[in-house]
Amino acid sequence: MERPHTMIFYLDENSAITLTKDFCVICELQNCYPKEFLEYFMGRVSIADVQARAGLKFKEQNFPFNFFLGVAREFGRPATEGSDLTDMQIEFYQRMEELSLEIYNIRDLQERTAILRDFYLTYHHNINQS
């Protein structure tokens, strides 16, 4: 298997991800491509998956998501923010709480994740339209 020689991934013409040598070395040792690793990692970052698991009392945690959240909070916005929510946001948060309780009767992890993913995607589309 041929290894990529470069330490830089180009996302498009203007942006690229620079990987450290340490990361590239450990990928080499574990016999996986950095691209595969990053794709897998980012593919696991899913709030739908986390909520679906939590309700089913799964012991197995979603570590990529926990890591993502830790980083996001660490470098995130100041804590004072969040006092002026729009009606749509309030409705979204209310529905989010309801939905995570309501799907208690769905015991299949895939199905739960699909419902939650659909809900978050719909909200995502809505905020991008307005």
Next chain:
Amino acid sequence: MTITLPEDFTTLCSIYQIKPDVFIQSFVNQVSFPHFYSRPHAPDRWATFFFLNFIDIEDAKCEVNDDLEDEYLTKFTDAISQHFYPNHYDEAKAEEVGRVVMRQWMKAAMADRAKYITENL
């Protein structure tokens, strides 16, 4: 069985002239899986939300057989969704079949608990 009525609750009951027992009765009347899951848009679902939240938060205090829970909740959801057609959606029928499954679940749970006792004699 005694219930302690906290100050804030009794204050509200006094102000609005509600008898605590009437209030609690109307609350427990709403706690129902068959009703909750057969009427996704009904306004009287708060009590069951409270119940779901309770078993979510107080998980450690509820002793439930997880395998039976999975089995019967899946049966329950399947039974209800049988009456979940877009054009002719029969809420009453869905609630009824849901309740039948809930009764079966209770029987199975009781039998399971009894088995646990006899095996340890």
